[in-house]
Amino acid sequence: MSLEAARAADVLTQLSGETRLLALAELVRCGKNGASLGELSYRLDLPLPKVGDACARLVALGVAIGSGNGFYRARLEGLREAAAAVERSQPIAGLLADYPQLRGNFSHGRLTSMPPTLSDRYEVLGELLSRFLALDGLYDEDEINKRLAEVTDDVAAVRRMLVDTGWLERDRAGTTYGPGRSRL
Template sequence: MSAEAARAAEILTQLAVPERLTAFAELTRRGKEGVTLAELAYAMDKPVQEVGTILARLVGVGVATGTGNGVYRVKPGELREVAQAVDKAQPLAPLLAEYPALRGFFAHGRLTSLPPTQSERYPLVGELLTRYLALDGLCDEDTLNKRLAVVTDDVAAVRRMLVETGWLERDRAGTTYGPVTERPVTGAAG
């Protein structure tokens, strides 16, 4: 895991605690004005000491700042950096950069929807996913499903699309998949 990904994981872990996320949301709502410890304690209906501990965690991971006059502010740029680090860590990220026309079908490195079947982008998604899979021989359906699950929730639809677009071949029993001997021509990746 890269240092960026580890930092992203730490920030997301800290924000996964409901009280910390609530405090972060209130800091975000207050914007540049910020909020004092007492004001935040009142807004959250929590004791000042407990809110102080929550803020210390947020400041510690770098998503908030505290000043000498006791005003706390959010650092929203940190979350942008976290999101970018998470996106970069996705296995499809380097390949997706070569297919800018497909970005709308992906969110954070995961396929969220398929283009219409008659669209010229439909086979491009097949090409991209085939490059990601990098199959050099036959594999069973379970193995293929596990590899596709890393980048999509609907593995059955994607597996079917890869066969329909001619990027994968399936045996007659429908249990073994492999790369086609002659790949379809899709044109430019962009």
């Protein structure tokens, strides 16, 4: 895991703390004016030291800004940065940059929808996934499934699509797969 991805994971893990998440949500509700620790403590019905600790952690995570005099504001760019770091750490992210027409079919490095079969994107998706698999020989179905599971939940449908579009060849028994047509 890259340092950037580890940092993003830490941000998301730290936000799983109930008080931190409640404090951030309240700061978001307060908008650009933010709120003082006293106001947050009152609104959240939590002790001041607990709210102060939560806000200090939010600042350290980069999702809040403290003014130094007890006023805090949400900094949602920190969350966007963490989400972008997670997305960049996904195994298909580098290849997906070459296929901007497929961005709508992916979310955070995962295939979330298949293009319609008559769409040009259906064929292009096959090429992208073929490049991702980077097959250089014959593989059993379990290995193909394992590799595809890194980018999709519906492994069977994607594997079938790759065979249908010719990017993946299957033996007659349906147990061994190899590279299909070559990419230009």
